[in-house]
Amino acid sequence: MHTVHLANQTLPAIGQGTWRMGERASEQKAEVAALRQGVELGMTLIDTAEMYGEGGAEEIVGQALQGIRDQVYLVSKVYPHNASRHGTIEACERSLKRLRTDTIDLYLLHWRGQHPLEETVEAFERLREQGKIGRWGVSNFDLDDMHELANPTCATNQVLYSLEQRGVGFDLLPWCQQQGMPLMAYCPVGQGGRLLVDATLCQIAERRNATPAQVALAWLAQQGGVIAIPKAVTPAHVRANAAALELTLDAADLRLLDGVFPPPTRKRPLAMV
Numbered sequence: 001m002h003t004v005h006l007a008n009q010t011l012p013a014i015g016q017g018t019w020r021m022g023e024r025a026s027e028q029k030a031e032v033a034a035l036r037q038g039v040e041l042g043m044t045l046i047d048t049a050e051m052y053g054e055g056g057a058e059e060i061v062g063q064a065l066q067g068i069r070d071q072v073y074l075v076s077k078v079y080p081h082n083a084s085r086h087g088t089i090e091a092c093e094r095s096l097k098r099l100r101t102d103t104i105d106l107y108l109l110h111w112r113g114q115h116p117l118e119e120t121v122e123a124f125e126r127l128r129e130q131g132k133i134g135r136w137g138v139s140n141f142d143l144d145d146m147h148e149l150a151n152p153t154c155a156t157n158q159v160l161y162s163l164e165q166r167g168v169g170f171d172l173l174p175w176c177q178q179q180g181m182p183l184m185a186y187c188p189v190g191q192g193g194r195l196l197v198d199a200t201l202c203q204i205a206e207r208r209n210a211t212p213a214q215v216a217l218a219w220l221a222q223q224g225g226v227i228a229i230p231k232a233v234t235p236a237h238v239r240a241n242a243a244a245l246e247l248t249l250d251a252a253d254l255r256l257l258d259g260v261f262p263p264p265t266r267k268r269p270l271a272m273v
Contacts, residue, residue, distance in 0.1 A: 001042065001245045002221035007106065007155045009137040011073055013221035014245050015045030017186060017229035022056025027233065028063075031056035034233045035064035038070055041242035047158070047184070047229045048099075049077035049089060049110055055098050062100035074099065075106040075184075077139060077158075078120075079226045080113025088117070090121035092132055107133040108158060111272070117149055125153075139184075142270040143172045158184035160271045161226070163216055163261040164195045167268035169223075177225050187273055188228035189216045200260045204253050210244070217244035219257060 002013035011083075016038045021031045024084060046064070048057045058076060065072060076099065082091040092107060107127065109120050124136035137156035138149065146157065157176060161168050161183065168183070176183045189195060196212040205212045213230070220228040221244070232238045249257075 002218075003247075004182050004225055004227050005180075006073075008228065009073065011045050011227065012042055012245055013227055014043055014217055014241060015047060015073075015075075015227055016043050016228045017050040017231040018046065018057040018061060018240075019052050019186070019231055020057075021048075021231070021233075022053035022058070022060040028060060030233050031060045032064045034235070034238050035061065036068065037235060037238045038232065038242065039064075039068055041239065042245060043238075043242050044071055045073045045075065045227065045229070047075040047186075048110075050082070050095050050098075051077065051079055051110060055094070058095055058098035062098055065099065065101060067116050069101055073105045074101065074103075075108065076104050077108040077110040080109065080111055080115070081086055082115060083120040083123070084107055084115045085119040085123050089119055089127060092127055095269060096132060103134060105134040106137060106155060107124050108137045108139045108156070109133075112145060121149075121151060140270065140272050143175055146175065148171070154181065156182050156227075157187060158229075160187050160273055161185035161220065162190050162195065163187050163201070163219055164190045164255060165271050166261060167264050167271055170264035170267055172270075173223065173226070178227075182225045182227055185228045188220050188230050189213045191273065198260060200256050204249070204256060208247065208249075208253075210247055211240055214240055214244040214247055215249065215253075215257075217241065218247040218249050219254070221245065222249060222254075 129131045135155040139158035
């Protein structure tokens with residue numbers, strides 16, 4: 001199984017995302033079941049945010065955590081407009097209530113906003129001292145943002161990263177690898193379905209007796225220090241994502257993918273969703 005070291009823990013290189021969960025009451029039962037199934041299959045990191053469904057996704061996660069909290073590495077995020085010295089703490093308290101837990105393992109600033117970074121970091125440290133979060137990190141930070149943050153206690157940076165969005169591979173990912181800081185990859189199988197119908201990706205998938213999405217996830221898992229967080233709701237989709245943890249691409253596969261999705265040769269603006 002592909003794994004990553006994050007905050008002194010060994011975690012699967014593929015976790016579970018929850019964006020767009022908690023938005024429809026009719027889907028809640030299936031969403032809870034999917035998250036619990038994913039944990040059973042080894043995808044023990046669950047990523048959510050107060051933004052997702054305006055707290056709805058956190059409530060779904062809270063239901064899924066019942067009876068298995070000690071098996072899950074829980075990640076959530078604070079809205080930038082809530083990330084003031086006092087607002088961060090209040091937002092965390094609300095998230096803890098929705099998540100039905102006493103501690104969030106990793107708490108992230110969702111993206112930069114109007115509040116000074118030092119205020120957010122001060123609040124993060126206070127929450128950590130109080131035991132309400134285990135570690136803290138950031139999301140959607142480019143390399144210059146990381147240099148400005150300049151804080152060795154930052155545990156991760158969560159960004160848009162996939163075969164079709166490889167920009168961070170030019171400078172941000174190498175920097176994170178040098179720092180020993182894992183990168184979390186959201187939208188890991190691309191957007192709009194274009195990536196998953198690529199002929200080369202499909203060719204590799206057929207040869208590997210896998211799906212194109214599994215190949216895309218395996219590629220991320222082999223980058224070194226990267227945790228992908230795909231979302232799945234159906235049992236088959238959950239099983240497929242988990243199976244990608246065991247898929248290893250060989251050098252020929254990687255060369256073919258580089259030919260179709262070339263690595264960046266220059267700095268690119270940080271892509272965001």
